Amino acid sequence: MIARFIDFALFHNHIQMNAIIAVLIIGACAFFVRSAEKDEPLIIKHADRFDYVNRGGVQVQKLMGRVEMEHKGALVTSDSAIHFQREERIDFSGRVHMLFKTQSIDADKVTYFKRDTTTFAKGNVVIVDTEQRARITGGEGRYVNTNEESTVRINPVFTRLDSSGKDTMTIVSKVMKHYGRGKKAVAIDSVVMTQGKTRATCGLAEYFKQQDRAVLLDAPRVRHDKNTLEGDTLTLFFKNNKLDHIMVVGKAVARMVEEKPRNPDSTKISILNGDTLFAFLDSGAINRMEIRSRAIGISYALHDSVRINRLTGKYMEFFFSGNAVDSVHVSGNATSLYFYEEAVSDRGKNETSGDSLNIYFAENRVARILAAGGVRGAYLREE
Numbered sequence: 001m002i003a004r005f006i007d008f009a010l011f012h013n014h015i016q017m018n019a020i021i022a023v024l025i026i027g028a029c030a031f032f033v034r035s036a037e038k039d040e041p042l043i044i045k046h047a048d049r050f051d052y053v054n055r056g057g058v059q060v061q062k063l064m065g066r067v068e069m070e071h072k073g074a075l076v077t078s079d080s081a082i083h084f085q086r087e088e089r090i091d092f093s094g095r096v097h098m099l100f101k102t103q104s105i106d107a108d109k110v111t112y113f114k115r116d117t118t119t120f121a122k123g124n125v126v127i128v129d130t131e132q133r134a135r136i137t138g139g140e141g142r143y144v145n146t147n148e149e150s151t152v153r154i155n156p157v158f159t160r161l162d163s164s165g166k167d168t169m170t171i172v173s174k175v176m177k178h179y180g181r182g183k184k185a186v187a188i189d190s191v192v193m194t195q196g197k198t199r200a201t202c203g204l205a206e207y208f209k210q211q212d213r214a215v216l217l218d219a220p221r222v223r224h225d226k227n228t229l230e231g232d233t234l235t236l237f238f239k240n241n242k243l244d245h246i247m248v249v250g251k252a253v254a255r256m257v258e259e260k261p262r263n264p265d266s267t268k269i270s271i272l273n274g275d276t277l278f279a280f281l282d283s284g285a286i287n288r289m290e291i292r293s294r295a296i297g298i299s300y301a302l303h304d305s306v307r308i309n310r311l312t313g314k315y316m317e318f319f320f321s322g323n324a325v326d327s328v329h330v331s332g333n334a335t336s337l338y339f340y341e342e343a344v345s346d347r348g349k350n351e352t353s354g355d356s357l358n359i360y361f362a363e364n365r366v367a368r369i370l371a372a373g374g375v376r377g378a379y380l381r382e383e
Helices: 002-032
Strands: 043-046 049-055 058-071 074-084 089-099 103-113 118-129 134-144 149-153 157-161 167-172 175-179 184-195 198-208 213-217 221-224 227-230 233-239 242-258 268-282 285-301 304-321 324-343 346-362 365-372 376-381
Touching (some): 074 103, 134 175, 184 213, 198 233, 242 285, 242 324, 268 304, 304 346, 324 365
Antiparallel strands (some): 149 175, 157 167, 167 184, 175 184, 184 198, 221 227, 268 285, 285 304, 346 376
């Protein structure tokens, strides 16, 4: 009789213990999967191990091994996760991958706040916008899913990708921001942008995906091949992932270099100034340039900086063949001064002015000048 009573008591205690364990497990899971009436549920799709700890009122749930969760449309995988109930925070670590509607994040560690979907990532951070074909990498980053905004620091690099995933433009800076809904990327401080033969530097750059253009501010400078452009504001326009043209507004300056490998001392330097400047490219080379308002152009041979050719006018348009000037159109109080040298004993300068000038070059020399409207000219031969 006593033995039966003991067996019954042990059996009863066993049932109570199982019930307690079941309640604890259900309670622990309840902290992860909240009622849909209060918030969207956190769904645990997989974990090799689950531990629940409640110490001093601090409720913590630990998941380890092939963790997979879903919350507010975001899918998260990692090696482990810790959920802090009161803070509504989840710390993921180890090969963290987060997939949102149009964005994805990879990092060594991620802290995720459920209430506003803010994500803080650290270590080998990679944020990809699949819709905009853009990628940002860096040491640490912040991402808010509700407005698709991200900020990356510690050696951030923005990369624009083509349809095949190939890099077509990169931007590095000290701070990088990306606005998914606004389809815009902003690079702040010590900005360097590269695309093909083009390298641009500035203090602040904004790239607009829909217009496929980049605006450079704060001491902007663009170097294309051996030519440079500077001004208050530079805007780079792209077409089919290639640089199409450049607009320089405010104190625009272009420095063109026409090299002569066989005779380096005869390398020609041209400096063009104006209020606004446009440089148009074809097949990766500048083939046309416009200077609007208070246009001034000078050119000289590298070995002779005394004999300086000079053009002035309200508007200038340069046409290039290769990297050499093919022809120039000047309008509005146009003036021209160029030095010629047919032979050692035949050298001098030609001064021409008029309402407009058309100048044509051949073999790196002025071949013909057509002037119209109030034309004046002088031919001065040097002794």
